[in-house]
Amino acid sequence: MTYLEPIHVSDAQKFHRGDLVRIADDLGPTMSHFKSGCEAIVVASYHEKFGHGGTEDYSLYLKGGGECS
Numbered sequence: 001m002t003y004l005e006p007i008h009v010s011d012a013q014k015f016h017r018g019d020l021v022r023i024a025d026d027l028g029p030t031m032s033h034f035k036s037g038c039e040a041i042v043v044a045s046y047h048e049k050f051g052h053g054g055t056e057d058y059s060l061y062l063k064g065g066g067e068c069s
Contacts, residue, residue, distance in 0.1 A: 019041070020040075022037075039063045040063060041060065045058055
């Protein structure tokens with residue numbers, strides 16, 4: 001299941017710091033505690049933020065709502 005959809009993608013990496021993304025309307029039962037159906041700005045991947053781990057998990061700035069990891 002894809003939870004984020006790119007609005008602008010510039011090259012091979014799926015999301016970059018500063019990219020505008022739309023969070024899917026239906027996040028499923030395991031992620032339903034996160035805000036859905038809204039736009040967000042990519043702050044960093046988990047790897048960029050913590051120096052290890054995957055590059056498919058992101059910290060996001062929810063437009064009008066603060067940061068969410």
